[in-house]
Amino acid sequence: MxxxxxxxxxxxxxxxxxxxxxxxxxxxxxxxxxxxxxxxxxxxxxxxxxxxxxxxxxxxxxxxxxxxxxxxxxxxxxxxxxxxxxxxxxxxxxxxxxxxxxxxxxxxxxxxxxxxxxxxDGPADAPAPATVPPLRIDPAAALAPSTPPAADTLFGPVPSQQGKAAFIDATGQFTIGVWETTPYHRRPVPFPRYELMHVLDGGVTVRGADGTAESYGPGDTFFVARGMVGDFEVRQGLRKIYAIFIEKPAA
CATH class of the missing domain: 2.60.120.10 (Jelly Rolls)
Structure with a gap:
């Protein structure tokens, strides 16, 4: 594990x-x-x-x-x-x-x-959506370019990445969408957010600092908590559905 x-x-x-x-x-x-x-x-x-x-x-x-x-x-x-x-x-x-x-x-x-x-859960006073969104995630959604990881965080070249958010909650902390990347290998660093990932195409191997590893392919689902340390290696590209939580400091 x-x-x-x-x-x-x-x-x-x-x-x-x-x-x-x-x-x-x-x-x-x-x-x-x-x-x-x-x-x-x-x-x-x-x-x-x-x-x-x-x-x-x-x-x-x-x-x-x-x-x-x-x-x-x-x-x-x-x-x-x-x-x-x-x-x-x-x-x-x-x-x-x-x-x-x-x-x-x-x-x-x-x-x-x-x-x-x-x-x-979101805050108790979060407003209801003004309109009904699509609800179903389109795995083949057209994507737009996104910012790749910095070169100094990688083994090897900087990948090309793109994504599309399907939903962002009222607080701006919880985002759901589709994302893809060309091959890359990220150095071991503490993960900066909480994220569920469901692999649609391609795959990724996640290695822990202790040498343990898990490889995920199409149909697999996994979760990475903020602060977990590991390296991500995508050898043949990756497309995924994601749900990301990034906590905002209290005002």
Whole structure:
């Protein structure tokens, strides 16, 4: 196991299995029982930031308003999200979507659903979105050039990188999007942010300062916490969906 990254597994950390998280509150349900199971891969209550795996039996329920900002990667099943104002969106296994804090929706899942998630609670007074965003992440979204890492942080040449943010929360701390890079090899440094990464194409090897390493390819999901020390090596390019949290100092 790498000390510089946290690999996600559908059965929780190390594949050890999921815990019983109980049923959804009866007042939130229109039909079904909504029996939940899950495990956390990362949780920081001070930041209001968590990442994990969740599954649940069929149910129809209302989220009004949704209590946090959340990126979800659907592993099994399908979900239809029906905003109070806006078109319904159906998401199936293999797709990614998000819900902003404050959005009022009906959630319909006809069968069992399993997902990876990363959640940022956000402040209690965060405003609801003025309009309904697209919700589903487009993995083939057109990207724009982004700033590459500085040459002195790399082994070898500076890569070409580009990305596109699909969502930024009201505080500007939590961002979801798609990003890609040409090959590069970054020197071991403390990671400057919290980030979930889901590999779409290509791959990356993350090595810890103690020599442990994890290699991630298409379909793999992992998390890197701020301060983890490791080097990133992308040999044949990388395209990913990401969720980034960068804490802003209190005013």
């Amino acid at each position: 790498s000390t510089a990254s946290i690999r996600f597994h559908p059965e929780g950390p190390g594949g050890a299995g999921l815990e019983d998280w109980g049923a959804l509150p009866a007042e939130a349900l229109e039909s079904g029982e909504g029996r939940q199971r899950g495990r956390y891969f990362f949780q920081d209550e001070r930041l209001g930031l968590s990442a994990g795996v969740w599954d649940c039996t069929p149910f129809v329920g209302r989220m009004g308003p949704h209590g946090n900002n959340e990126l979800m990667l659907l592993l099994e099943g399908e979900v239809t999200i029906e905003p109070e104002a806006g078109e319904a969106v159906t998401v199936r296994a293999g797709e990614a979507f998000y819900l902003p804090k404050g959005l009022r929706v009906r959630w319909r899942q006809p069968g069992r659903v399993r997902k990876y998630f990363v959640i940022f």
